[in-house]
Amino acid sequence: MLKIVDRYIIKKYLGTFSFMLVLLSIVVLVIDVQQKIPRIENAKALDSKLDLGYFLIHFYPFWIINLVVTFLSILVFITVIYFTSRMANNTEIVAIISSGASFHRFSKPYLYTSILIALVALLVYHMILPWANIKKNELEAYTYNAANKEKILGTAPASSQLSKTEYIFVDSWNKREKRGSGFVYQKFDKGRKMTYELKASDVYWDQEKKQFVLNNYYEKTINKDNSEKLGNGTELRKNYGHAPEELFPNELLGQNKTTPELLKFIEREKARGNSNLNSYLNELHQRTSMPVSIIILTFLALSLSSQKKRGGLGINLAIGISLAFLFVFSFEALKVVSENKSLTPALAMWLPNLVFLPLTLYLYLKRANQ
Structure with missing residues (x-):
């Protein structure tokens, strides 16, 4: 029954x-x-x-x-x-x-x-x-x-902390086109003294080769005796380990990851020193x-x-x-x-x-x- x-x-x-x-x-x-x-x-x-x-x-x-x-x-x-x-x-x-x-x-x-x-x-x-x-x-x-579409697809300043001593800043980054201007990469030693700086007038993401392409770049290496080594060129390709979506995440990124992927992402961001998680x-x-x-x-x-x-x-x-x-x-x-x-x-x-x-x-x- x-x-x-x-x-x-x-x-x-x-x-x-x-x-x-x-x-x-x-x-x-x-x-x-x-x-x-x-x-x-x-x-x-x-x-x-x-x-x-x-x-x-x-x-x-x-x-x-x-x-x-x-x-x-x-x-x-x-x-x-x-x-x-x-x-x-x-x-x-x-x-x-x-x-x-x-x-x-x-x-x-x-x-x-x-x-x-x-x-x-x-x-x-x-x-x-x-x-x-x-x-x-x-x-x-x-x-x-x-207004909300511009936040996701539009152009805005962007930044990323690659590690506790490495930072990227872009004055103007277009998320839809994956292209920007005013690129700066900086690296510091444990005493927070800058040891390397790379600047470029503009940057874009090469989807096929999974690299950032920097145009009209200028680089500076600072030695321990405070002497500087300078360099420049028209094009430089760099791999910072992650695609732009990962380096400059928006609020939708967490939704796109399975739980194992999300756990790895959170641990990686914690290791970088990112506290906004x-x-x-x-x-x-x-x-x-x-x-x-x-x-x-x-x-x-x-x-x-x-x-x-x-x-x-x-x-x-x-x-x-x-x-x-x-x-x-x-x-x-x-x-x-x-x-x-x-x-x-x-x-x-x-x-x-x-x-x-x-x-x-x-x-x-x-x-x-x-």
Whole structure:
């Protein structure tokens, strides 16, 4: 009997979840395309291939993956609220409990299904989503407004710390063309005395040979006796170990890396002496904390919706949607707090779970003991 009930609840859970997943994807896709058509037309003016059809094939499928993963916790929460409230209103839960099953036994299929979804989400977050983000982020900037697009594709000063004693500065670097002017490379000894300086009027990235090409360069080597050795030329090729995307990263870079790659990147930046890593650490910790939240929110939704209430399904959905959006909004707000270094990234990205877990346990045990 109970195994039949388990299969029934799992089928309800996965069926409702799949329906809401498809519905959300279609509705949001249509709204987003309509909103961004003017910006896509502007992109087409820059490159004739960047028309709406190109975006529908090369951008939106990967954008949808990112969207679904971002709102996965909300989807799970609303799914459980919806189908459990319907079961409660139809007195199905009362019948199951009255047959001799405890509330803990009744909740087992919720646990199994939420763990399954969380494990899939864990794999997607750590390995599949970064691949989708690489595809998405190639075109993402073209869907931004002019100011935000300029931050990603435009021209701005750039700098990088290669190690604790090596620095690169570029007065004006164009991220889209990978070309700039006013290049300076400086190297210091342990006493912070400059030992070498290389300047060039302009620089560009040779994608084929994976090298920086410096034009009209001037170099200076400072010896221990403070004597100087000077040199210059029209072209010099240099390899600084990484592509421009790595040397001059933007906020999208962390999204593009699988977790092993992201861990290596963070360790490399720490070795360089880069202390501005919180946005990447937020990304790293969120990839685990969000799947865990699926289990927590499943039981919170179960506790809130497993009793028949005055107002029925409507009041449960209203409470559920409000709490779900509060949960996701708290992640976004805490990211900002963490990037301002008011909280550590680990605490910021786990804090919503740490707050909602005791609340969920309280409501669950209260419901189980009724």
